[in-house]
Amino acid sequence: GAVVSQHPSRVICKSGTSVKIECRSLDFQATTMFWYRQFPKQSLMLMATSNEGSKATYEQGVEKDKFLINHASLTLSTLTVTSAHPEDSSFYICSATVGGTTDFNSPLHFGNGTRLTVT
Amino acid sequence: QKEVEQDPGPLSVPEGAIVSLNCTYSNSAFQYFMWYRQYSRKGPELLMYTYSSGNKEDGRFTAQVDKSSKYISLFIRDSQPSDSATYLCAMFRGGYNKLIFGAGTRLAVHP
Numbered sequence: 001g002a003v004v005s006q007h008p009s010r011v012i013c014k015s016g017t018s019v020k021i022e023c024r025s026l027d028f029q030a031t032t033m034f035w036y037r038q039f040p041k042q043s044l045m046l047m048a049t050s051n052e053g054s055k056a057t058y059e060q061g062v063e064k065d066k067f068l069i070n071h072a073s074l075t076l077s078t079l080t081v082t083s084a085h086p087e088d089s090s091f092y093i094c095s096a097t098v099g100g101t102t103d104f105n106s107p108l109h110f111g112n113g114t115r116l117t118v119t
Numbered sequence: 120q121k122e123v124e125q126d127p128g129p130l131s132v133p134e135g136a137i138v139s140l141n142c143t144y145s146n147s148a149f150q151y152f153m154w155y156r157q158y159s160r161k162g163p164e165l166l167m168y169t170y171s172s173g174n175k176e177d178g179r180f181t182a183q184v185d186k187s188s189k190y191i192s193l194f195i196r197d198s199q200p201s202d203s204a205t206y207l208c209a210m211f212r213g214g215y216n217k218l219i220f221g222a223g224t225r226l227a228v229h230p
Contacts, residue, residue, distance in 0.1 A: 006162070034215065041127065043207065043220040044163070057216070093162050101214035104151055104170070108215055110162035 003027055004096050006111030013084055013118055021079045021114045023094030029074035030096035034108070035067075038091040047092075049101070050077045084118040091115050122146055125208055125221030134230050138195040142208035142221045145189065149210040149219075152184050154193045157205045157223065166206075167193065198228045 003026040013019050023033055031052050036044040048069050049057045056069035066088075068080040077096075081088055093113040099106030125142045132138055140154075151170055155163035167182040169175045175182045181194040191210075195202055208221040 004162075032215070034218075041222075041225075043125075043222045045220075046216065046218065049216040091160075095162075097215055101216050107153065107165050107168050108218065109165065110155075112162045113160070115160065 004030075004094065004109050004111040006094055006114055008114060009112060010115045011117070013116070015085055015118055016083055018080055018082045019084055019116060021081075021092055021094075021116075023077045023079070023096070023111055025075045025096045028096075028098045030077075030098065031074060032100050033071060033077040033094055033096045035069060035077075035079050036093045036095065038093060038113070040091075044093065047079075081116065084116070086118045089116055089118045120145060122219050123208065123210065123221045126224055127222050129225040129227055131227045131229065132198055134198060134200060134228055136198050136228070138198050138202070138226060138228075140193040140195075140206050140208075140224050140226070142191050142210075143189055144191075144210060144219075146212060147186070147189065148212040151211050152182070152191050153209040154180075154182055155207040155209060156202075157207060159204075163207055198226075200228050200230055203227045 005024045007022045033050040035047045038044045047062045050069045050071040052071045058064045071077040095108050095110045097106045097108050123144045154167040157163045172184045172186045179196045183192040205223040205225045207223040211218045
């Protein structure tokens with residue numbers, strides 16, 4: 001089945017530094033990838049939709065200058081948390097589908113997430 | 120009011136029990152419904168995927184959708200300790216960029 005790989009699985013960084021998280025589709029080409037954020041015991045909240053070769057679409061309330069998304073190829077999207085602060089500490093999860101945003105026969109597959117801790 | 124309501128639990132059952140997990144929703148435009156299982160510190164794993172109303176069965180899992188009541192369920196038969204995880208319902212009305220998740224129900228199956 002479709003596999004989405006996310007790296008790193010865990011990162012600790014100091015306040016003010018930037019952190020890059022990678023999301024790869026291993027056995028399929030993903031024209032669209034999604035980035036979610038999950039706080040402890042809470043649900044997944046969509047941050048942005050990443051489209052290969054174009055700018056990401058951010059959800060309301062998500063700072064695009066703080067959460068930089070790049071989708072340079074059909075198998076790789078990156079999320080960079082710039083000037084991280086303790087309140088950015090969270091579980092970040094990417095997902096992808098073979099068919100894009102409206103192909104309902106191609107379910108959404110998730111990476112294993114990245115736990116970011118900002119000290 | 121949240122678009123999707125899901126009791127966070129925790130729900131604790133003995134091994135072999137039948138588990139019923141539920142979500143309610145407010146938007147009648149939702150048409151596609153999914154159940155994901157999430158183990159601690161892992162990404163969600165798709166379990167079941169249904170369209171519109173009706174039942175769908177896959178092994179020990181049965182997904183049920185009642186659009187008239189805006190209510191969806193996931194049943195787990197003969198529950199196992201390995202089923203212990205958080206179960207998230209998800210649904211969408213447009214594309215995947217409009218996927219809405221429930222808060223997740225934590226399930227513990229004890230031997």
